[in-house]
Amino acid sequence: MKDWNPEYQKEVLFFLADKVAESGKYVLLLLDEIDYLLLEALESPSDFSRIRGAATEKSCNLKFWVAGTSTWSSICTTIGSPELNCGLENVSLPPLTKDDFEEMWKQECSLFDDEEQRGKFLSIGETIYRHTGGIPYYAKFVGSHMINNGTIEIPDYQIIRDYLAEIVNNRFTSDVERSVLFLLSSGEKTFEDTIPDGVSGLLSKGLIKVDGNVYSIGIGYLLDYLTARKQDTSVSDDAIDIEKKERDSLVDEIARLRDCANNSYATNKPFIATTKDTSYFNVMKKPCLDEGALTAFATSVCILYYEGSETGKRLPSDFYTHEFCYMIRALRNKYDHSDHSYEARQMDDDKLFLIVNDGIVPFTLEHYKSIQSKVLNYFRDELLLMIERAPQKKKNIKKSNQVSVPSCSKNLENGKYYEGVVVEVNNQYGTFLNVKCNLYPYPLQVKSKRGEIFENDKVSFKAVSEPNWADPNKLFWKADDVHRTE
Structure with a gap:
């Protein structure tokens, strides 16, 4: 699909669906992280009703798997259009059972060449299970952190603090569900006759577990995080809020400066404004917590600056050859590989990571967040320099x-x-x-x-x-x- 011009991608998809339908089959599309897609790009019923339309129209050439933390029905209700919940089937994927987790952990440990190291990691499998609640992604993330830091000591919950904050503060997690989480953070509870509102939603999201009529939080790290929040100790929501405000403010400033640059070069505007720009700026505001988020972030920056200037052709003077332009293209290509104009003159990995992460290939939350912050500051400074050099710059500014x-x-x-x-x-x-x-x-x-x-x-x-x-x-x-x- 990426080989086609964006203007024709939709036509190509529908053509493919029609051809497949001739054989009595259909095209299945997986929309992963639907929560973030709706938060960052599709914010009204009309925006995503097309999904329902495509899934329910008579020819039924397209089918969808919609995956995310929240159910489709709760998303439709939150967006404000419950009628879009057209009887779709919900399938919950709970955390792994202890036996299945042990099998996965053994398989991961079998990849070690060093027998002593393999044995050490095998011995902590049960502890990892308690901390991560049987969620494979968390387990592998923690394991990678330990390997990269050369330690067998299991890190505390702060290694995935930002993920935990996202869960608790998620727009699609209701206040009632949050209340239940904090209730269970004090210890397991038995609900005999009346089950509190919010419990079923948390069960479907895999955030709590039930044994008979005893309910508890199954993810040890989440329990530690909630306990810290209640005690207002080592975790600070204020710090998270400050980071978000600073990031949002910086992205908003970049948006204003981009417009200002166009006004400063009135006869030859550097950037072509599109209706999609807002969604790209919204993606830039989302915290980079892992490689996937960094990919989306780097792609948005590259689209707004490099592709938005007709692949650099509209950039003034020598800005096309500035290190910033090379850097954002190299960062985008490093993870996305969708820029087919990649050339040898762009940065190699050593120089790229020297600029954005002190020479370290990113593997921790702090690395990804730091790269995002640095790139945003570089973006702002490049636009400031562009405005400073504009021929139409107002001469009366002191x-x-x-x-x-x-x-x-x-x-x-x-x-x-x-x-x-x-x-x-x-x-x-x-x-x-x-x-x-x-x-x-x-x-x-x-x-x-x-x-x-x-x-x-x-x-x-x-x-x-x-x-x-x-x-x-x-x-x-x-x-x-x-x-x-x-």
């Missing part, structure tokens, strides 16, 4: 109002704290609160802050430098950990 700093300062040291004053900066791409320091000629963009800050506040901040993609000899300077001193 240099003191520039958010990006064009050169390195000899008066600032990376990682050192300084005193400054919060100032308001007005320019062609928005109004921002920046920090003015008497040791530097331009206001510094705020990278992070502690608490609220307002104009004229006296603050302390840490000076940090980031690469200038256009000129490796220059840096962008920013104010990190900004907080009031009075």
Whole structure:
């Protein structure tokens, strides 16, 4: 399908379905992670009623398997159109039984060449089962983490904390279901006659288990996470919320700057706006927790910047040959392989991961999240540089109002704290609160802050430098950990 122009892909699919139907068969499509698809791209009944239409139309050339954490009926109800639940069959896939899990674990351990290592991992199979609740993905993720870190010690729940947070905070997990989870986090419960609302939904999602009439949480890591949340100890929802707000704000800024770049090059706009752009920006806001999420993220960035500029042909000046353009194409090709214009002049893996992950091939949650953060910041800085070089740039904008700093300062040291004053900066791409320091000629963009800050506040901040993609000899300077001193 990917060899065809997007304009013809739908026609190709329907043509295939018609030809297959001539033999009395049909095309079966698997829509995986349907929860995320509906959250990020299809948000109204009209958006995904086509799935029902295609599945129920008379010729029945197309069939669907819709897979996800939530049932189709609950999704339809949440979206607001329960009538779309056209009698589809629900099949629940529970976690593996203990016996099946042991067989899987033995099979995985048989891949070790080292007999001693194989024996050590075989000996902890039962413990892994208790921690992961028999979910193969979690077990393999934890096992990979242990191998990569050269340890046999089982990590605590924080290794998959973000996955657990996604489960508990999922839009398609109801408040009642969350209440039951927290109730069971205090210990197993027996429900004799009346089963609380939400229990059946949690059973169907595999988040709890039942033995007779005794209900409990079967995933040890999930139990640890819920306990920590109740006690408000090592896990902080505030930290997760702050990460989300910062990521959303950065993506929104990129969207504005992309529009601003088009306005700055009015006679030759760098980017072609489409109705799908919003969905790509929404994907960029989703946290990168694994390789699949990074693939979707990298693809969206590449589509919005490289493909959105007619594969670089519309980019101004030499931006097509900038390291940023090579980097996002290489990152997208590394995991997606859908860019058939991949050429040798793009980055090799060593250089790519040196830029985005300190030379390490990503394998942990923190790696994927860090790559996402770095790429978003690089994207923003590249657009700022593009606007800075625009021939139509407004000449009445004073240099003191520039958010990006064009050169390195000899008066600032990376990682050192300084005193400054919060100032308001007005320019062609928005109004921002920046920090003015008497040791530097331009206001510094705020990278992070502690608490609220307002104009004229006296603050302390840490000076940090980031690469200038256009000129490796220059840096962008920013104010990190900004907080009031009075």
